[in-house]
Amino acid sequence: QVQLVESGGGLVQAGGSLRLSCVLSGRTFSSFAMGWFRQAPGKEREFVTVVTWSGFQYYADSVKGRFTISRDNAKNTVYLQMNSLKPEDTAVYFCAAREYSGNYRAVSDYNYWGQGTQVTVSS
Numbered sequence: 001q002v003q004l005v006e007s008g009g010g011l012v013q014a015g016g017s018l019r020l021s022c023v024l025s026g027r028t029f030s031s032f033a034m035g036w037f038r039q040a041p042g043k044e045r046e047f048v049t050v051v052t053w054s055g056f057q058y059y060a061d062s063v064k065g066r067f068t069i070s071r072d073n074a075k076n077t078v079y080l081q082m083n084s085l086k087p088e089d090t091a092v093y094f095c096a097a098r099e100y101s102g103n104y105r106a107v108s109d110y111n112y113w114g115q116g117t118q119v120t121v122s123s
Contacts, residue, residue: 005022013121034096035048
């Protein structure tokens, strides 16, 4: 059974940085493309970024140039480095894993999800 566990969320001032981590267990990590999504109160879950099996990265326009996704297959871990944080980045951040290529922005295309970690950016 695949499990995803996120960590690293917290409270930070605008302009600050945070690094999120997500550890996958139960299956071979390199079998998955790994993504990050976020959900703010009253809003739908939205795509943030994904790193594919070969290391290609895709980003939402709202985070491009500020956020960086990376993966360490030896540690079964995907990271999200978030710099120059803004109050509008405040949300619960979810790690997700998918087994097949396709629409990387589609929530429904991901097979497994973590429980989420809260990120709050104060102004």
